[in-house]
Amino acid sequence: MPEGPTSGDDVFEGNRTLLFSVAYRMLGSVAAAEDTLQEAWLRWSRVDRSTVTEPRAYLVKLTTRAAIDRLRREKAAREVYVGTWLPEPLLTAPDVAEEAALADSVSMAMLVVLETLSPLERSVFVLREAFGFDHAEIARVLDRSEESVRQLAHRARRHVEARRPRFESDRQVRRRATERFLEAAVGGDLNALMEVLAPEVTLWSDGGGKVRAPRRPIEGADKVARFFAAVAGDAPPGSAFRLVEVNGGPAILVHLAGVPITVATVDVDPDGRGISAIHLIAAPEKLAAVTPDTT
Known part of the structure; x- marks a missing residue:
């Protein structure tokens, strides 16, 4: 059955919370995350959706790639930023903290550490550690081999563990x-x-x-x-x-x-x-x- 005129919108909006969460953790900026979602939507609007068997995974792929592109463009600007660059704070609901992994991955301290990763390492770490994507799924998102993704994940995790702050999580x-x-x-x-x-x-x-x-x-x-x-x-x-x-x-x-x-x-x-x-x-x-x- 062909898609209805608004079904593409419905699929995108139905996954917006997930896509924003990925983009924000990738970029550390609410405004940049929203812009990235707009770019992902534009890319999605040009896709022949009859060829997409897993819309959620495909949208994560579009969003992640758009975020990587943006990180690479903004790298020079962040290097000459006046003073210390810190992530853009985001109001969250109290129940976010009930999900320990998600709360940790969005904490100000963790986002600061993620700034020190390469865009590819950051994307692998975010998808793996915050959202539980397996290596094969991430490999499809990034169009890389599973072994390459495993190596990126190992480097990113080792880097984060060496720099993540030790603070009381209670x-x-x-x-x-x-x-x-x-x-x-x-x-x-x-x-x-x-x-x-x-x-x-x-x-x-x-x-x-x-x-x-x-x-x-x-x-x-x-x-x-x-x-x-x-x-x-x-x-x-x-x-x-x-x-x-x-x-x-x-x-x-x-x-x-x-x-x-x-x-x-x-x-x-x-x-x-x-x-x-x-x-x-x-x-x-x-x-x-x-x-x-x-x-």
Whole structure:
């Protein structure tokens, strides 16, 4: 039976959540993921769908390839980015964290590590580790041999394991630490900040060259605590602070009249010594996807 006039749209929309999830993990950007889905749709619209036996797998293939193409185009731009490049934060539902693998693969810390992989390694790692595709399926997505995919998967996993942060995955521990950090930071309480930070804590900030933010990582509890104590009084009058779910875990959102101005996520040391890493995103173009519901 021939396809109806809207069946191609229906198939694509029915898989949109999966395709966006793949693209976002590949690119670390909500806007780029949406653009990649548009490119995948354009490619899909040109396909003779009567030849497609597995539409879901075919759409993943189109999306993955479009994401790889985009990563390769953006490589030079990210190398000359002003300051530290951090992924674009994404509001997530609390139940995302119930799926440990998915939550870990979308965490800010993991996305930072994935930035250090080649586009092919990243695609293999994302499809394999986050979505459970087997090597044969990935080989078909990338049009490579299964042995080549196994080698890419091995290299990517070894690279990620060597660089992935060690942080406490328990949600309640992270939430309590985030709450304590928020209270101390808003109050500019240097002593309270020192109590919640691990000695070797590192702060990464991304202002994108558009707003004031440290362009180099700040290391050590004393320096990080003094930074937040110093900026406590710099928040614009009327700024509101709230805990939200970002990238599969608790985060702090600062907004002014409903407009987001900063998102901060924290990682917690597994040995219970406090917060070991903070990722602070303030680049305006990266905050569109975290507009709070103020109703």
